[in-house]
Amino acid sequence: MLKLIDVCAGYNGIDVVKSLSLEVQKGESLAIVGPNGCGKSTLLKAICGLLSFRGTVEIDGQSTAAMKPRQLAAKVAMLGQISPVYFSYSVYDVVMMGRYLHMGGLLGAPSRMDKDFVEKCLTTVKLWDERDKSINALSGGQLQRVFLARTLAQDPQVILLDEPTNHLDLKFQLELIDYLKNWAKEQSRSVIGVLHDINLAMRLSDNIMLMKAGEIAAMGKIGDVVSVAALEEVYEMDVASAMRETFALWKDLR
Numbered sequence: 303m304l305k306l307i308d309v310c311a312g313y314n315g316i317d318v319v320k321s322l323s324l325e326v327q328k329g330e331s332l333a334i335v336g337p338n339g340c341g342k343s344t345l346l347k348a349i350c351g352l353l354s355f356r357g358t359v360e361i362d363g364q365s366t367a368a369m370k371p372r373q374l375a376a377k378v379a380m381l382g383q384i385s386p387v388y389f390s391y392s393v394y395d396v397v398m399m400g401r402y403l404h405m406g407g408l409l410g411a412p413s414r415m416d417k418d419f420v421e422k423c424l425t426t427v428k429l430w431d432e433r434d435k436s437i438n439a440l441s442g443g444q445l446q447r448v449f450l451a452r453t454l455a456q457d458p459q460v461i462l463l464d465e466p467t468n469h470l471d472l473k474f475q476l477e478l479i480d481y482l483k484n485w486a487k488e489q490s491r492s493v494i495g496v497l498h499d500i501n502l503a504m505r506l507s508d509n510i511m512l513m514k515a516g517e518i519a520a521m522g523k524i525g526d527v528v529s530v531a532a533l534e535e536v537y538e539m540d541v542a543s544a545m546r547e548t549f550a551l552w553k554d555l556r
Contacts, residue, residue: 303327304349304460304492309357311341311348312516318344320516321357326460326509331483331493333503336513337537342496345513346462349494350378361459376403379456382464384446393440393448394433397423400455423451426481442469450478454485461485463495467502479506500541504528512536 304326312318319341326332334342347353351366351374359366361377369377379400400423401416412420424430427447432440437448446469453461461482467475479495479502486493497503503510504524511521512528514536520527533541 303360303362304494305358305360306349307358307360309345309348309355309359311344311353311355313344318516319348319355322516322518324511324518324521326492326494328490328492329487330508331486331495331506332509332511333507334494334496334511334513335498335500335503335536336519340513341516342513343464344516346380346464346494346496349460350374350380350462352380372403376456377459378462379453379458379460380462380464381450381453381466383466383468384442384449390436390438392433393424393429393435393437394420396437396448397451397455400452400457403456419457420451420455423454426454427451443471443474446470447474447478458491460492460494463493463497465496465498467497467499475502476505482506483508500528500533500545 306322306324308321308323310317310319310321318339322345324332334345336342344353348355349359349366351371366374366378397420398412398416401412401419405412405416421430424433427450429444429447429451432444437445440448446466450466463482467478470478482493482495483506485491493506495503495506497506507524509522510524510527512519512532519536520532530540530542
């Protein structure tokens with residue numbers, strides 16, 4: 303279980319996340335939505351140790367502040383937006399990097415189990431046949447799938463998603479969200495996803511959190527949290543009407 307108690311985090315001495323507390327159970331997926339600048343990505347960085355914070359973050363009852371970076375990395379993995387790639391490793395080698403924590407570091411040799419795990423992860427994202435390609439030869443969508451496979455190869459207790467569906471086509475966006483939700487349930491792990499697309503957020507979530515100005519505006523089951531009034535309060539616009547206008551464009555399609 304992931305538990306946050308009064309977590310504050312930010313930059314240059316200014317809190318972006320303000321006294322935030324929440325719990326995510328094993329087997330549960332939590333989606334976080336809210337406008338730009340409300341603290342969603344800052345919160346994820348605090349959870350995975352990329353940003354200092356005040357308060358408490360616990361995984362299975364153990365404070366992350368008491369963990370060495372290697373221990374924390376074995377428990378929490380983050381899949382974010384695609385960033386530039388400046389190396390030319392093969393697809394297989396990049397995914398194998400996710401196993402290094404289990405191999406005793408960069409100098410450890412992969413075991414049969416490590417190799418089988420990497421094959422399973424690449425097969426899951428439908429890139430096993432591309433395993434010998436340089437990642438510099440891949441499209442943006444393929445590259446993001448490689449990074450997803452690497453994240454899965456890490457075999458963490460918690461996966462954090464920071465807008466991971468950028469550069470993915472619609473089919474794989476849905477496959478990625480469905481796979482991660484099922485992975486959490488089947489493996490008794492936790493997924494926390496920051497998503498701008500409210501439809502994808504609702505598809506991912508067992509629970510959903512609306513975030514505004516560094517605080518939780520509402521959190522709970524979709525039916526209890528997502529409403530016309532709540533979305534308008536968080537986004538300062540009539541989200542429901544905008545969605546209906548978009549869906550109306552589909553009405554006459556054949």
